[in-house]
Amino acid sequence: MREVNAVVLENARIAEDIYSLTFACGEQIPVRAGQFCMVGIHGYPLRRPIAVCKAEGERITVCYRLKGKGTRTLAETYKPGEALSVLLPLGNGFRLGNEKKIAVVGGGVGVFPLVAAIREFAPERKVFAYMGFRNRAAVCMEYEMRRGERLVLCTDDGSAGKHATSVQAFMEDVEEIEPDAVLACGPVPMLRALKSATAGRNFPVYVSLEERMGCGIGACLVCVCNKKDGSRARVCKDGPVFEIGEVEL
Numbered sequence: 001m002r003e004v005n006a007v008v009l010e011n012a013r014i015a016e017d018i019y020s021l022t023f024a025c026g027e028q029i030p031v032r033a034g035q036f037c038m039v040g041i042h043g044y045p046l047r048r049p050i051a052v053c054k055a056e057g058e059r060i061t062v063c064y065r066l067k068g069k070g071t072r073t074l075a076e077t078y079k080p081g082e083a084l085s086v087l088l089p090l091g092n093g094f095r096l097g098n099e100k101k102i103a104v105v106g107g108g109v110g111v112f113p114l115v116a117a118i119r120e121f122a123p124e125r126k127v128f129a130y131m132g133f134r135n136r137a138a139v140c141m142e143y144e145m146r147r148g149e150r151l152v153l154c155t156d157d158g159s160a161g162k163h164a165t166s167v168q169a170f171m172e173d174v175e176e177i178e179p180d181a182v183l184a185c186g187p188v189p190m191l192r193a194l195k196s197a198t199a200g201r202n203f204p205v206y207v208s209l210e211e212r213m214g215c216g217i218g219a220c221l222v223c224v225c226n227k228k229d230g231s232r233a234r235v236c237k238d239g240p241v242f243e244i245g246e247v248e249l
């Protein structure tokens with residue numbers, strides 16, 4: 001992990017309430033899919049955690065939804081050329097062995113680390129993507145999501161793609177694709193649905209958690225979650241990726 005004095009290259013709206021921020025780090029920083037960065041925003045003592053979506057040479061792209069004051073300030077005030085202080089790469093990321101067929105199941109802003117997974121794991125492996133959005137206006141990064149073997153785009157209201165959740169769409173295909181592993185990220189209710197739908201299946205499911213964070217580097221314990229064995233884990237340092245049965249959702 002290092003602190004990078006980056007420069008904003010682009011910070012533009014790509015869907016309803018969603019922005020894509022690309023910054024130049026001045027050097028190439030190796031980043032694994034599922035890792036994240038802590039973005040410093042003027043006026044806020046705490047940096048904001050955002051998953052890395054694309055790492056291309058010295059350029060990093062993250063996508064964020066306008067949520068509270070921090071992300072609104074980020075969208076409104078950081079124009080191309082502006083300095084940006086970023087800590088990266090953080091967290092463990094998705095680590096795979098020799099699995100050949102991967103399913104990625106995402107919902108909401110959880111689709112963004114999975115774009116990085118598709119970029120990293122396709123085309124060497126077959127990647128089947130199930131991506132859920134609120135509605136048509138929220139759909140973005142479709143081009144990136146099509147890099148794999150299959151993309152099933154879903155919306156909650158049926159205004160684009162399949163009228164289903166990404167978990168439902170994945171479970172409709174699961175017998176056909178027989179994945180060797182599943183990578184998932186999204187709101188906790190979605191992860192719970194995935195956990196119960198895949199219970200007893202013979203493939204591992206790895207989830208990336210988006211817990212509230214303070215420091216992002218393992219020091220403040222704001223992000224601690226409970227593990228099934230009774231121990232506790234720091235999502236920022238021990239995660240954010242865990243095997244789905246390892247943590248309490």
Ligand SMILES: Cc1cc2nc3c(=O)[nH]c(=O)nc-3n(C[C@H](O)[C@H](O)[C@H](O)COP(=O)(O)OP(=O)(O)OC[C@H]3O[C@@H](n4cnc5c(N)ncnc54)[C@H](O)[C@@H]3O)c2cc1C
Nearest residue numbers: 048049050051064065068069070071109112210211212213
């Ligand atoms: C590992 C990780 C990866 C993430 N990746 C993305 C991403 O790719 N795109 C995206 O849109 N969002 C992502 N998030 C969520 C994002 O960090 C929050 O939406 C953002 O911090 C909200 O900041 P705010 O100031 O606008 O909101 P406020 O609610 O005003 O934030 C107040 C405080 O709460 C924290 N906070 C609030 N909501 C969350 C949340 N859901 N998760 C973590 N901290 C939160 C903030 O960091 C801040 O310290 C990720 C979170 C984590 C932990």
Ligand code: FES
Nearest residue numbers: 214216220221236
């Ligand atoms: S955010 Fe500080 S320990 Fe995880």
